[in-house]
Amino acid sequence: MKTLIIGEIINNNLSSGTLEILGKAKSLDLDVQVITVGSEENPSIGFDLCKQTYLKRNSNSLNLSKAATTLSEIIKNEEIDLILGSSTYMCRDLISFLSVDFNSSPVSNVIDFNIESGNVSTVNSINGGENLYKTKINSDKALLLIRPKAFDPIEVNFNSDFETIELEGGNLEVFDIFVEEKSGPQLEDSKVVISAGRGMVDKENLVLIETLASKLNAAIGGTRAIVDAGWMPYSQQVGQTGKTVKPDVYIACGISGATQHQVGMKDSKFVIAINKDEEAPIFQLADLGIVGDTLSVIPKLNENI
Amino acid sequence: MKIAVCAKQIPDPANEITYNNGTIQRPEEQVLDDTDRYGIEVALQLKEKFDAEVSIISMGPSGTQKGLQQALQMGADKAIFVDDDSLKGANSLMTANVLSELSKSLSADIVIFGTESTDGYSGTVPQQVSRYLDLECISYVKGIEVDENVTLTRQTVEGTEKLTMPDKCVISVTAGGVEPRYPNFKDIMAAKSKPIEQVSLGDLNISSNQNLEFIDIENVENSKSGEKIIDEGEGFQEIVNKLKELKVI
Numbered sequence: 001m002k003t004l005i006i007g008e009i010i011n012n013n014l015s016s017g018t019l020e021i022l023g024k025a026k027s028l029d030l031d032v033q034v035i036t037v038g039s040e041e042n043p044s045i046g047f048d049l050c051k052q053t054y055l056k057r058n059s060n061s062l063n064l065s066k067a068a069t070t071l072s073e074i075i076k077n078e079e080i081d082l083i084l085g086s087s088t089y090m091c092r093d094l095i096s097f098l099s100v101d102f103n104s105s106p107v108s109n110v111i112d113f114n115i116e117s118g119n120v121s122t123v124n125s126i127n128g129g130e131n132l133y134k135t136k137i138n139s140d141k142a143l144l145l146i147r148p149k150a151f152d153p154i155e156v157n158f159n160s161d162f163e164t165i166e167l168e169g170g171n172l173e174v175f176d177i178f179v180e181e182k183s184g185p186q187l188e189d190s191k192v193v194i195s196a197g198r199g200m201v202d203k204e205n206l207v208l209i210e211t212l213a214s215k216l217n218a219a220i221g222g223t224r225a226i227v228d229a230g231w232m233p234y235s236q237q238v239g240q241t242g243k244t245v246k247p248d249v250y251i252a253c254g255i256s257g258a259t260q261h262q263v264g265m266k267d268s269k270f271v272i273a274i275n276k277d278e279e280a281p282i283f284q285l286a287d288l289g290i291v292g293d294t295l296s297v298i299p300k301l302n303e304n305i
Numbered sequence: 306m307k308i309a310v311c312a313k314q315i316p317d318p319a320n321e322i323t324y325n326n327g328t329i330q331r332p333e334e335q336v337l338d339d340t341d342r343y344g345i346e347v348a349l350q351l352k353e354k355f356d357a358e359v360s361i362i363s364m365g366p367s368g369t370q371k372g373l374q375q376a377l378q379m380g381a382d383k384a385i386f387v388d389d390d391s392l393k394g395a396n397s398l399m400t401a402n403v404l405s406e407l408s409k410s411l412s413a414d415i416v417i418f419g420t421e422s423t424d425g426y427s428g429t430v431p432q433q434v435s436r437y438l439d440l441e442c443i444s445y446v447k448g449i450e451v452d453e454n455v456t457l458t459r460q461t462v463e464g465t466e467k468l469t470m471p472d473k474c475v476i477s478v479t480a481g482g483v484e485p486r487y488p489n490f491k492d493i494m495a496a497k498s499k500p501i502e503q504v505s506l507g508d509l510n511i512s513s514n515q516n517l518e519f520i521d522i523e524n525v526e527n528s529k530s531g532e533k534i535i536d537e538g539e540g541f542q543e544i545v546n547k548l549k550e551l552k553v554i
Contacts, residue, residue, distance in 0.1 A: 096432030104516050105398035108427040127322050132523040139516035172468050180464040228481035284528040288547050292536025300541035
């Protein structure tokens with residue numbers, strides 16, 4: 001099946017999400033190519049496994065609808081049947097635009113897919129990860145938005161072998177571009193993640209989490225509640241509408257464990273939860289649960305590690 | 306300026322969602338999706354500055370119309386909705402097709418959404434509507450400054466960027482981007498006399514189809530039988546021991 005993966009660049013490299021989808025596509029032996037959409041000058045996105053193209057857009061305008069139009073033409077000309085992208089801001093926009101162009105509803109939150117007698121079938125995670133929903137796609141074109149960490153990334157040898165298509169400007173000028181400072185371990189690829197919830201009581205108390213994180217070389221995440229409250233940037237939100245993490249150890253501090261948070265962390269290998277409420281749903285996911293005040297437990301951890 | 310804001314009525318999130326043949330079972334009384342309150346708030350801030358007309362657009366079983374009432378209580382002027390049995394289990398593209406036709410019927414200049422519904426969360430409808438309407442989509446808006454010009458701050462994978470809102474566009478607003486207002490008693494009473502109009506599906510020009518076929522739904526057993534220890538001052542030691550065992554420290 002002719003397949004297009006919409007690639008994405010993070011920190012000047014091909015995103016882990018792109019490599020995860022590529023891993024799955026290769027395991028199904030699909031006839032795959034990657035078109036990476038980005039605005040970086042010299043990204044490291046070439047590799048040896050399949051044809052790739054860099055669709056370079058102007059960073060000073062919002063022009064994803066134009067990028068989608070270019071992708072549409074390529075999909076038509078090359079008779080591509082299956083279009084895959086990660087559930088990221090950019091790919092959600094692009095795949096949504098393409099779904100209208102091809103009159104084919106996409107499937108979101110896909111965690112697995114297969115090809116059975118020429119039809120694509122998907123498994124997606126719904127209801128905060130409590131149910132798996134299986135769908136068969138009956139249109140010529142199948143468009144899937146795939147959750148990060150659904151598949152193992154493929155190993156590739158990077159090179160500079162790719163063709164570039166320059167995309168002309170867009171209709172909407174963008175200004176005040178702010179790149180959030182990324183220091184320390186990142187949520188997506190850290191082996192240890194410490195997340196904070198409302199049980200931390202006050203933004204000032206997050207310093208306790210920061211201290212522990214630096215001792216454990218851990219990335220810091222938070223629930224939607226505390227991100228909404230402005231304690232942390234949205235880029236650190238773990239859950240349904242934020243990031244999906246799969247670390248070796250996940251430490252949930254003062255998090256009750258709403259299903260919308262669970263879906264972002266339930267596949268962590270070992271979960272430690274600290275919460276005052278013995279009945280908190282997070283304990284159902286925990287390998288080690290400490291029923292106690294996170295504000296008294298973490299300082300002791302910091303003293304003893 | 307005419308603004309259409311999408312509002313979805315969903316089963317009360319406090320209750321467990323149940324499915325029938327792959328479709329969410331919707332009780333008579335549904336509530337306004339909290340996600341939509343952010344979009345409505347943005348619309349109301351624009352209304353205050355530009356004297357805009359704010360209309361709620363909605364699709365789905367209307368039931369007691371409680372969710373629509375809640376949207377009107379916040380300060381929207383009127384609501385129109387489509388409720389048709391043939392739309393049960395509609396995919397995201399069909400939903401977007403219906404909503405874009407509704408916003409066309411209002412000649413809306415600005416169409417505003419939350420980023421994704423709490424019950425379905427496909428997260429694609431705002432962008433699909435923009436494509437149907439051939440308008441730019443300013444997705445993941447997390448801040449708005451209303452002046453002579455309207456400046457929107459958008460979330461990107463690396464941080465944020467700003468744009469001046471054009472005269473016509475589709476906007477999706479992230480949860481937490483703005484602080485939704487709470488209606489007071491007067492607002493609640495005033496909402497009762499605001500018009501709510503049902504639009505027949507047959508009057509809309511729908512071209513999309515149902516290309517997604519439901520196969521099966523399965524429960525996932527999430528629960529682990531881990532150790533649970535009551536902290537009496539030494540709980541931290543259990544964590545330290547475990548971190549050593551896992552070779553984290």
